[in-house]
Amino acid sequence: MPELPEVETTRCGIEPWLVGATITQVRIHNHRLRWPVPTGIETCLTGQIIHSVERRAKYLLLKTDSGTAIIHLGMSGTLQIVAPATTLRKHDHVEIEIESGSILRFNDPRRFGCLLWTSNNPLDHPLLAHLGPEPLHDEFNGAYLYTTSRSRRITIKQFVMNAAIVVGVGNIYASESLFRAGIHPKRTAGRISLERMTRLADAIKLVLQESIQQGGTTLRDFYNGDGKPGYFKNKLNVYGREGEACVTCQKPIRKIFLGQRSTFYCPDCQK
DNA sequence: CCCGATTCCTGTAGGC
DNA sequence: TGCCTACAGGAATCGG
Numbered sequence A: 001m002p003e004l005p006e007v008e009t010t011r012c013g014i015e016p017w018l019v020g021a022t023i024t025q026v027r028i029h030n031h032r033l034r035w036p037v038p039t040g041i042e043t044c045l046t047g048q049i050i051h052s053v054e055r056r057a058k059y060l061l062l063k064t065d066s067g068t069a070i071i072h073l074g075m076s077g078t079l080q081i082v083a084p085a086t087t088l089r090k091h092d093h094v095e096i097e098i099e100s101g102s103i104l105r106f107n108d109p110r111r112f113g114c115l116l117w118t119s120n121n122p123l124d125h126p127l128l129a130h131l132g133p134e135p136l137h138d139e140f141n142g143a144y145l146y147t148t149s150r151s152r153r154i155t156i157k158q159f160v161m162n163a164a165i166v167v168g169v170g171n172i173y174a175s176e177s178l179f180r181a182g183i184h185p186k187r188t189a190g191r192i193s194l195e196r197m198t199r200l201a202d203a204i205k206l207v208l209q210e211s212i213q214q215g216g217t218t219l220r221d222f223y224n225g226d227g228k229p230g231y232f233k234n235k236l237n238v239y240g241r242e243g244e245a246c247v248t249c250q251k252p253i254r255k256i257f258l259g260q261r262s263t264f265y266c267p268d269c270q271k
Numbered sequence B: 001c002c003c004g005a006t007t008c009c010t011g012t013a014g015g016c
Numbered sequence C: 001t002g003c004c005t006a007c008a009g010g011a012a013t014c015g016g
Helices: A004-018 A041-045 A142-149 A156-159 A170-179 A192-213
Strands: A025-030 A052-056 A059-064 A068-072 A076-081 A092-098 A103-107 A114-118 A254-258 A261-265
Touching: A004 A052, A004 A059, A004 A076, A004 A103, A004 A192, A025 A041, A041 A114, A142 A156, A142 A192, A156 A170, A156 A192, A170 A192, A170 A261
Parallel strands: none
Antiparallel strands: A025 A092, A052 A059, A059 A068, A068 A114, A076 A103, A092 A103, A254 A261
């Protein structure tokens, strides 16, 4: 399930193929994604030169002179560069062909992803305009978490998963970061000290960076632009490890539900 | 404003 | 073996 490291891994995988390339043809096989693929996006994209492949939060941005394609991978989306005439697979919803004949394919079984188009600054698009800071930027730190959380009564896990607070921290990395920071996921966000928030911000940065280095986390669905899985799964300390021994204290990892989401933690190491 | 619940979707896993 | 159900989750949206 693509979180920030998986999206960044995808971006790195497709960027060298796409930057400077001219789009020769766009085929939409299924418009029915999380939001309908806008009719006419083929015309907007065809003939355009992709001058950069950027990421904001979990959105990928294919920038051209006349506008930007905004792609979100949702739960199960993947982007892959395939050779000309590669057989279409089930759930290949979009194909963007470039002049070399290579094709960028968007595959998404659960269709929680999207492909949109904007002629304006993509950062002003309604979906992107109200996002919080990037977790790997300096503006995201313990002081930021501390000040934005005062008076907030939700749990710290739900707080860091809120994209208006900080982007890119999904269910897996929220549990992993809280474990590394030694903070219980049910703690009230507004009552956590600056010191502990600093540990948490540092843990989030570290976990995300390590995962990007490993090519992301592949649980079931995720494969990068080369069709390879990510290896961060091997470094997960708590996620998906209910009942297994904590890597630090050997006590069994617990699973609870917070806001309808599975949450994993060590009852001994996280207070 | 804040926060919990609901919603979209399909592949997979577990029970019988 | 096959059917049925529960579950997984990003994030917008709705309702209290």
